[in-house]
Amino acid sequence: MTLPTLPDIQSAHKRIKPFIHHTPVLTSRQLNKMFGCELFFKCENFQKVGAFKFRGATNAVLSLTDEEKKRGVVTHSSGNHAAALALAAGMNGVKAQIVMPEAAPEVKKKAVAGYGAEITFCKPTLQAREETTRMIMEKTGATLVHPYNNFNVICGQGTAALELLGENADLEIVVAPIGGGGLMSGTSTTVRGLNKNITVIGAEPLNANDAWKSFTTGVLTPSVNPVTVADGLLTSLSELTFTIIRKNVDEIFTAKEDSIIECMLLVWERMKIIIEPSSATVLAIIKENPGYFRGKKTGLILSGGNVDFRKLPF
């Protein structure tokens, strides 16, 4: 198992730079006062397709050989990764095939199709998704771009922290959310590589706390049918992301559902920016552990801003 290093992430950043948005880092005096620390929000909600996922998908597509590019890419996802891979592939003249459950929201199907990807529908089980994906790979020779269990994807995700620390070298803590662990793997590799004194913290919903369990017990322990408002963090760690996170991360904190919702609303109200519930998890763990963060310069990665405005949790 080859683990990404800081130079891998720096190379990825050079590769994807012409395609991604260099997202802003925002601050809020009101929130600093409220939480008793200095917060620096890296706004991946302003990234293309509205999520950090575009970084990893772009790096994966640009890392293909010419031969692989001709055969295209495939993934199974109904979330931000599907849209990200569809757009990244489309921008680079590579064909993308996306396996989605039939019941996926219309708006997501439209977004993916709008970026020019081909959608194959399947039953809403992990088995059906994996089988359909394997079939497409066998038939077309397409390269699988897994949402997080993928070296190049992880390197791409790590570029958000590279930009964050490039502008704010004096951060004392960096927090990223954990779902499948791709963002946290990339983030922690970047932070560890740049500065060993910065504390690296993972944020996870209490209701989908497989990473916390795995991290605490040392045994990879996937969640079973987790239910959380942070719908981008339902997935569980893979072997690769678990290995990286065990190596680099200092602590994983979990957040209750009501803290996540409260912090999402706080960011909307006070900062006037739209973040999805998964993003709010990073602020929610600070709310639940104020002593740990008091007075610290803390960088937070806001993972995305894709929200169904007709189904708000508040």
Add this chain to the structure above:
Amino acid sequence: MTLPTLPDIQSAHKRIKPFIHHTPVLTSRQLNKMFGCELFFKCENFQKVGAFKFRGATNAVLSLTDEEKKRGVVTHSSGNHAAALALAAGMNGVKAQIVMPEAAPEVKKKAVAGYGAEITFCKPTLQAREETTRMIMEKTGATLVHPYNNFNVICGQGTAALELLGENADLEIVVAPIGGGGLMSGTSTTVRGLNKNITVIGAEPLNANDAWKSFTTGVLTPSVNPVTVADGLLTSLSELTFTIIRKNVDEIFTAKEDSIIECMLLVWERMKIIIEPSSATVLAIIKENPGYFRGKKTGLILSGGNVDFRKLPF
């Protein structure tokens, strides 16, 4: 009647600069493509208290004599101006008294009280508001800071356009929303003063189109009980703002309710920033008049981002 000039607005900007946020100008390639023009959004939703109103209120407070500062300020408003004046006064050690209808939303009462202002409740009629305000003025000698029929307030509001054009000197059109006309008066004075070749456009809800009527007929014609989702634009022009707008503005376009709601949602979805319906009016008139704006570099003033998330229009 003394009309503000560009030097008045430039002086106001120097005066208020240490207190206000220099808000960013955002762009969106997606929206440019969709609307067929180059849009530059001046984000006053990121201003303190979430609206441009803080500029005018701060300029009014800082323009008081020492004697006047001791006696305090008063206004009647249940909206963004009330919060803006409360904060501007509080930051400068000046007492603010705000006259509000009893039925004003709890959240607005709390915000105003939180900034240290004293609230006097009254019946929900214009007459009751004006009488209560007059009583306070007589009793305390407080200076009335009208939300828009006020020279210093207008000069403060004009500073948003000053920043916008300072960073984007090559704009061909500037659009601002019209309610009572304070923002439009300040904006149009700035734009006319800086560059006579820039077209100045007012945006108004069709359902509260008093400015359009007054502008078209040449006779000041207030709206009677208008109903629109753009609740910051319910008020009608005053003598002062009508005079300035007639002198400086090239056209006033009106927008239908469904265009305003559609454009509000578009900005939320595509730009991931929160704007209130009044702000969306500037984009809605472009949607309804695409030929007029085609290919033009257009600056849009987004007036604010204070939204009740439990009562969204979509």
